Structures are given as C-alpha cells and as structure tokens.
Amino acid sequence: DAKTTQPTSMDCAEGRAANLPCNHSTISGNEYVYWYRQIHSQGPQYIIHGLKNNETNEMASLIITEDRKSSTLILPHATLRDTAVYYCIVGRSSNTGKLIFGQGTTLQVKP
C-alpha cells in the first residue's frame, strides 16, 4: 500500500475553509484515497474517499490532482467541533482490505 505524507499540524479560523493537503506520490492505479478524522477519545470517523474524480459530500470535498500524487481535503466552513486529527490513507478497492494509518494532521480550529 502506498504511503502518505501530511503536515503534522495546522490551524484554521472558525468559519473559514480548512484545506488539508496529502502527498501520495507512490499511489497505484487501483488505490483509493480515504480521509478519516479522530476527535479526541473517539474512534476514527469516515469523511470521504475518491479514486480519480473530485468528490463532495455533506462533510467535505476531496480534490485529487490529475496525476493522483496528491490530494486536498476541504472543510468549507470549519467549526470548533472540527478540531481533530485528520488521516489521509491510501488503500485498495472501495471498502475492502485493510486501512493503514499514518500520523495524520492535527487540525486546530480557533475562534
């Protein structure tokens, strides 16, 4: 499975968009990009995933570059409750196989 590189930490002002980058330069053609987040003392929560095309759901948007070597998770209007560790994970297929977590990005949303 391809590895990912994320910044260790980021800050974002409440109400502004939070843009979390992820590098996955060794991603292979059949691997998806998944984003999860872990709020303190809770289990990880699924946010979004994608293969090639940009994706949007009620939580966030996922922008994947054309060469698929990097992606950006966008929280359009960050709130204090979005403070969490965000994990970018590359894995095979859609919802099959194991997920290998990296160190993630700690996002601190500030008032």
Added chain:
Amino acid sequence: SAVISQKPSRDICQRGTSLTIQCQVDSQVTMMFWYRQQPGQSLTLIATANQGSEATYESGFVIDKFPISRPNLTFSTLTVSNMSPEDSSIYLCSVEGQGRYYGYTFGSGTRLTVV
C-alpha cells in the same frame, strides 16, 4: 453504515492477566479489523479477522499475545494476554464499509490500563 458495540469501554488490569474485548456489529460483515492506539500515537493494525478462518496478523503481532476469535459474521473478540504496562493502549475494532459511499466504521474503543 454499520453500528459497532465494543465492550468494555475501559478497564484497569493487573500485569500478567488477560483481557478479552468484544466487538458486536449490527449487520453481517466479511472482514473485521483490530487496531491498537498507544498513547499519543496513530492507529496500528493488529490483525484482520475473517469468519471461518484464522486471523491474519500484521508484523510485530502474534497470535499467542493477541488471540482473536471470529465465530460468526457479526461478532469478534480480541484477547490481550499476559499483559504488561506496555500494553496500555486503546484497542479498536473496525468493519468494512457497507456500500460505495460508506467508509469503514470504527468502534468507540477499549481504553486499557495495565498496572
């Protein structure tokens, strides 16, 4: 998405003893996963449990230390054996997504402290 009930939510155990953690899912799933999260660290996959076969362990984890049962498609247990303080962690189970637009679901975790 699936709903997972994980028990116990926390425990304090004496070194040398064993603790069995239960993971119950509200729907049938093929694969279940067990993770460990040491204090201040990310999640580390311990093993993958498929019903009807032995669990597949990741490098650094062995069946004698972390035996896993998977008796049916909705239940699994992880035992942490012969515990030492280094086993103090949060242990989480996870199941695969239930469809194209659902990711993996995680239990709320078992916070284990070994004294």
